[in-house]
Amino acid sequence: MIRRRRRLSVESIVFLAIIVFVLLAVIYPAVTVLIRHEQKSLEEIEIEIEQEKYVNVYIDGGVIEMPLEEYLVGVVAAEMPASYELEALKAQAVAARTYTLYKMNNGGCAAHEGADICTDSGHCQAYMTEEEMADFWGDDAGLYLEKIQTAVASTSGEVLYYKGEEIQVFYHACSGGQTENCENVYSQVLPYLVSVQSEGEEAYSNFYGEVAVSFKDFKSKMEAYSPSIDIDDVASCIEEIVRYESGRVESIEIGGEAFTGREIRGVFSLNSANFTIDISGDTITFNTVGYGHGVGMSQSGANAMAKGGASYVDILTHYYTGVTIE
Ligand SMILES: [Zn+2]
Structure with missing residues (x-):
């Protein structure tokens, strides 16, 4: 019995040695690579977080800091019908992002101290929380939220510029066939806000x-x-x-x-x-x-252009003369 036990022990030691070798030779380097890969990803994420812009939004009586791209989902939901074409929603996302950055870089919301922007559509820009979207859209809430998230994410960071500066964005529901020169409404001449034709708006309910x-x-x-x-x-x-x-x-x-x-x-x-x-x-x-002041992008016109196959870039460069999207 003793001899047999000793023989088995030798075999066990050899077996254990092989396992330890395998661990050292194969698994350890693999684990190290995985750890390195993980570390690299974390660094990348940190860089992304650093680059992400935040906006101070006045909402429900207080100022909340939120990621710009997350805020824009709520703006597009509130400012344009979610049933509109994806390319029209993408144009709206770029317009809303440009409007927000212009506010942030030009003194913020004048009505609320410490806020870049407020959620009053008559003062700054309308905004909807996800709970409000759920109430407003009912059964379509999941589908519409995903559509708007896609519109914002697929144009992430894109802004409208005229000669290297972000533009003052205006938009309205329906131009009635032709948009208006900015100076005829807001007594300010802006070269990128000039009257253009806007076809196909007749489908809009308040044309x-x-x-x-x-x-x-x-x-x-x-x-x-x-x-x-x-x-x-x-x-x-x-x-x-x-x-x-x-x-x-x-x-x-x-x-x-x-x-x-x-x-x-x-x-x-x-x-x-x-x-x-x-x-x-x-x-x-x-x-x-028509419906609205008539300056800049007509939302129903944007939807008509998208139905006709236009991209969000086509839409934005049609309504905002001479701009670039960067
Ligand atoms: Zn405001």
Whole structure:
């Protein structure tokens, strides 16, 4: 028994020696390579994190710092219908990124201290949280979120420049067929915000709009806006209308006073400043074409271009004249 045990022990030692050799010769170098590979990946990730931009967003009464690209998903979700074509959503992502960087580099949101941007669409840029998206989209939430994440990720870091500087971005829902020169709306000449044709927008639900008011309401609203106005009767209260080339009203004379089309748009909450007026009996009806201020990219026009096979680059360089995407 003793001899047998001793013989087995020798065999075991040889076997163990082979295992140790295999471990040292094969497995250890492999593990070392794996560890090195892992370390390299971590370094790469660290570099990526360093390069990632953050934005201070004023939301729900406080300022939150969030990764720019993550913030942009919420902006695209809030600013453009998710049912639009992917190339249109990609154009929107680049426009929103450019708008945000311009804000960050030019003093941030003037209404909220410490914020680069706020989520008030009337002041800075609209934004939706993922919970709001889930409520808003219902059953389509998963599909739409993935679509918008794709639009943002596939254009990651891309910004619109004019002569080496990021541009001031404007966009609107529907131009009514032709966008507007910036100076006709915001009294600032910007060479990349000039009037261009925008075809195929008729599918947009608010391409045409209508607002009807009684003469009594018309008179009281205009008097509230301009107390010195003198409106006598429905037939003679509206005088000369002058239009821009795009069709939008440049000026209109009412009760002996001149107003801009934008002012009248505001007083009567019209969809756009591109309107005609019909007077029938005691009723004054504004018929509008398009939706929004008309400057820069038309979102419904972008969708129409994408349906026709245009890329987001085609869309952006159509609506923002002379820009580069970098
Ligand atoms: Zn703001």
